[in-house]
Amino acid sequence: MTLDFSVVTNAWQALAWGVVGTMLLAVFGMALAMVIGVGGVAVLRAQRRIPTLLVTAFVEVIRNTPFLVQIYFIFFALPFAGIRLNPTITAILALGLNGGAYAIEIIRGGVESIPKGQTEAGLALGLHxxxxxxxxxxxxxxxxxxxxxxxxxxxxxxxxAICTSISAYELTSVGQRIEAETFRSFEVYFTLTGIYLVISLLTMWALAAIGRRAFAYPDR
Structure with a gap:
């Protein structure tokens, strides 16, 4: 078999826009996840029976079902309720709900690690x-x-990458289109693997740098 990576180098602009689409989905999805996470933890801390049960049920359902099933449910089931969303909005919503369930547990663990004395001190100072x-x-x-x-x-x-299953515009959907036009599966998916690896490493580096700056204050 002869390898021909010109099929991907010639489509570098499309792949670059695919990276942009992927990052936009991730950023907006994570933003929604953080809103859900913080809100969910606030509800749990209020210790009201019905809201607490609803948040707990949400976390268990999302964490114990595949993301593919979740995104299909949102995309195909909501129209029966008269709610029609385009693939991009559906992808962001699905990513946000999925990430939100995990964010609730992550944030809850962090909140519970804070000594109760700090909360009591704040209340003693007259804070709500x-x-x-x-x-x-x-x-x-x-x-x-x-x-x-x-x-x-x-x-x-x-x-x-799973969002390509509902035709959301992101890197994998671009790769699938290139593969369908050129029939060069190995070259396309080898390149996609490398791009995802670079995205992950750069994101890891950027988030670490942000963390060092944002939390550069003494613990005590």
Missing amino acids: RGEVFRMIVLKPALKAIYPSLSSQFILLTLTT
């Missing part, structure tokens, strides 16, 4: 519980769980 959670509990917790959240973002970035 919401202010205590936001200013005294959340930031130290985020410092502790930042590496886990960074790993979750990288995992979410790689998970965007």
Whole structure:
């Protein structure tokens, strides 16, 4: 077999836009996941029976079902309820819900690692519980769980490849189109593997740099 990587070098612009599409899905999906994660933990800390059961059920359902099934459910089932979303919005929603379930558990672990004395001190100073959670509990917790959240973002970035199943525009969908036009499967998917590896390594480096700057303050 003769290898011909010109099929991918000639399509470098399309692949570059595919990388952009992948990163946009990952960033918006992770942003939604963080909103869900922080909101879910706030609900759990309120300890109200029905909301707590709903959040717990959400976490268990999402964490124990495949992402492919989740994105298919959103894309194909919601139209029966009269809700029609385009593939990009569906992908972001699915990524956000999936990442949110894991973010809830990650953030909850970080919040529970904060000594209760800090919360009691905030309340003694006359702060509302919401202010205590936001200013005294959340930031130290985020410092502790930042590496886990960074790993979750990288995992979410790689998970965007599954979004090609609903024709969302991202790197894998671009690669599939090139492969369909050229029939050069090895060259295309070998290149995609290398691109995803580079994306992961660069993202890991960037997040580590951001973390060093954002949390550069003493623990005590």
